[in-house]
Amino acid sequence: xxxxxxxxxxxxxxxxxxxxxxxxxxxxxxxxxxxxxxxxxxxxxxxxxxxxxxxxxxxxxxxxxxxxxxxxxxxxxxxxxxxxxxxxxxxxxxxxxxxxxxxxxxxxxxxxxxxxxxxxxxxxxxxxxxxxxxxxxxxxxxxxxxxxxxxxxxxxxxxxxxxxxxxxxxxxxxxxxxxxxxxxxxxxx
Amino acid sequence: xxxxxxxxxxxxxxxxxxxxxxxxxxxxxxxxxxxxxxxxxxxxxxxxxxxxxxxxxxxxxxxxxxxxxxxxxxxxxxxxxxxxxxxxxxxxxxxxxxxxxxxxxxxxxxxxxxxxxxxxxxxxxxxxxxxxxxxxxxxxxxxxxxxxxxxxxxxxxxxxxxxxxxxxxxxxxxxxxxxxxxxxxxxxxxxxxxxxxxxxxxxxxxxxxxxxxxxxxxxxxxxxxxxxxxxxxxxxxxxxxxxxxxxxxxxxxxxxxxxxxxxxxxxxxxxxxxxxxxxxxxxxxxxxxxxxxxxxxxxxxxxxxxxxxxxxxxxxxxxxxxxxxxxxxxxx
Numbered sequence: 203x204x205x206x207x208x209x210x211x212x213x214x215x216x217x218x219x220x221x222x223x224x225x226x227x228x229x230x231x232x233x234x235x236x237x238x239x240x241x242x243x244x245x246x247x248x249x250x251x252x253x254x255x256x257x258x259x260x261x262x263x264x265x266x267x268x269x270x271x272x273x274x275x276x277x278x279x280x281x282x283x284x285x286x287x288x289x290x291x292x293x294x295x296x297x298x299x300x301x302x303x304x305x306x307x308x309x310x311x312x313x314x315x316x317x318x319x320x321x322x323x324x325x326x327x328x329x330x331x332x333x334x335x336x337x338x339x340x341x342x343x344x345x346x347x348x349x350x351x352x353x354x355x356x357x358x359x360x361x362x363x364x365x366x367x368x369x370x371x372x373x374x375x376x377x378x379x380x381x382x383x384x385x386x387x388x389x390x391x
Numbered sequence: 392x393x394x395x396x397x398x399x400x401x402x403x404x405x406x407x408x409x410x411x412x413x414x415x416x417x418x419x420x421x422x423x424x425x426x427x428x429x430x431x432x433x434x435x436x437x438x439x440x441x442x443x444x445x446x447x448x449x450x451x452x453x454x455x456x457x458x459x460x461x462x463x464x465x466x467x468x469x470x471x472x473x474x475x476x477x478x479x480x481x482x483x484x485x486x487x488x489x490x491x492x493x494x495x496x497x498x499x500x501x502x503x504x505x506x507x508x509x510x511x512x513x514x515x516x517x518x519x520x521x522x523x524x525x526x527x528x529x530x531x532x533x534x535x536x537x538x539x540x541x542x543x544x545x546x547x548x549x550x551x552x553x554x555x556x557x558x559x560x561x562x563x564x565x566x567x568x569x570x571x572x573x574x575x576x577x578x579x580x581x582x583x584x585x586x587x588x589x590x591x592x593x594x595x596x597x598x599x600x601x602x603x604x605x606x607x608x609x610x611x612x613x614x615x616x617x618x619x620x621x622x623x624x625x626x627x628x629x630x631x632x633x634x635x636x637x638x639x640x641x642x643x644x645x646x647x648x649x650x651x652x653x654x655x656x657x658x659x660x661x662x663x664x665x666x667x668x669x670x671x672x673x674x675x676x677x678x679x680x681x682x683x684x685x686x687x688x689x690x691x692x693x694x695x696x697x698x699x700x701x702x703x704x705x706x707x708x709x710x711x712x713x714x715x716x717x718x719x720x721x722x723x
Binding site for chain 1: 478590592
């Protein structure tokens with residue numbers, strides 16, 4: 203089994219911690235001049251997203267996690283799984299609810315996403331930073347009201363609910379930042 | 392012609408102002424010792440014998456054999472400190488000496504650690520621990536005192552443990568230390584087998600970060616197991632006549648009332664070597680030239696080593712050691 207020594211620790215390295223794949227966020231070397239050296243590590247559990255802290259005796263080895271980030275195209279949802287395809291090999295994988303989580307609301311067919319694979323199984327999906335979605339449901343627009351600054355909720359084709367300006371209508375196409383969930387503007391056709 | 396990759400990082404980590412400040416600090420240090428008639432010395436960076444200290448790893452340098460005969464290549468250690476060579480000078484009647492030298496410690500890399508760093512080390516004949524601590528304070532105030540708003544504080548190792556975690560480090564058991572760490576840190580730790588490692592963990596993770604950053608904290612009388620090259624206290628042989636200096640949680644200096652007893656010194660080096668073996672590090676030949684000098688007689692003296700780059704960090708208010716170095720191990 204592959205493993206890493208603490209001397210190889212750096213941001214982004216993937217390790218197995220208590221049975222879960224984790225990614226190093228921060229690695230700090232702590233050593234009293236005459237004493238034992240430690241690596242104090244902040245990690246993100248890639249399955250739960252939770253952040254944990256660990257301290258290792260420097261020089262110890264930790265099992266590596268076989269984790270890979272792959273760019274893949276979102277194809278469709280069959281009710282159980284969200285299916286993604288590798289654009290070069292046409293290989294397909296299905297991601298279940300626990301891997302997709304809240305990201306489902308940003309998944310639009312044919313968009314490119316980052317699929318995090320652990321032992322070739324998807325454990326997390328990262329949507330594009332910006333998505334373009336059609337509004338399917340919202341209160342009637344207040345034509346001409348582009349200045350009052352008020353907002354209303356709008357439901358998009360993927361199910362995402364976003365706060366949008368009052369003048370927008372059903373059928374309008376808008377751009378959203380998936381990292382904040384905020385409306386960015388109308389999409390230009 | 393080969394083209395240079397444009398994304399190659401060739402720039403120094405320290406800006407020009409920092410490099411100037413660094414040079415000024417070196418100047419001030421040399422003046423400080425000139426005023427006190429302490430002799431500047433310059434011992435080799437290479438050494439035939441390595442340091443046996445259990446927690447240090449060496450870099451080695453190789454001189455190739457004549458006409459590429461690899462079996463005749465000579466291997467040298469890059470010094471982890473200038474201490475042993477300087478003590479040979481002391482035993483040869485050098486009198487008070489100081490040195491500013493490059494030292495090397497493999498794998499020590501972090502925001503406050505760099506494998507190659509600059510060490511200021513000096514020895515004073517007839518000084519006890521208190522006299523040397525006074526001088527260390529004077530030097531630090533001279534070169535970077537503007538950051539200090541409070542007078543120094545001196546506490547024993549036992550006191551700082553007692554103040555911060557209500558535990559006596561000398562009598563505490565491994566279980567007590569383990570529970571103490573759990574209580575004071577959210578951090579999850581793999582099992583440590585020996586008591587000194589637990590003490591180091593609590594000291595570095597819980598106690599040191601709590602020291603006042605506007606004040607120098609001197610911690611004295613380390614457990615005898617952590618005596619290193621310091622003599623044990625006559626009044627209490629459970630502790631060593633050793634001190635460390637901290638500015639906030641930043642460790643700046645380590646000082647000893649130096650051990651002169653060659654028998655004890657040899658024994659400690661063997662103990663450290665055994666620890667190295669347990670940790671599957673290479674066992675090292677003892678530095679017999681150093682031991683021979685000790686046999687001849689080291690004058691009663693105290694000595695201290697200060698991480699010069701750390702002093703620059705502290706004096707200039709920098710958070711990362713990279714910011715006070717021209718180039719780093721990643722860009723050298």
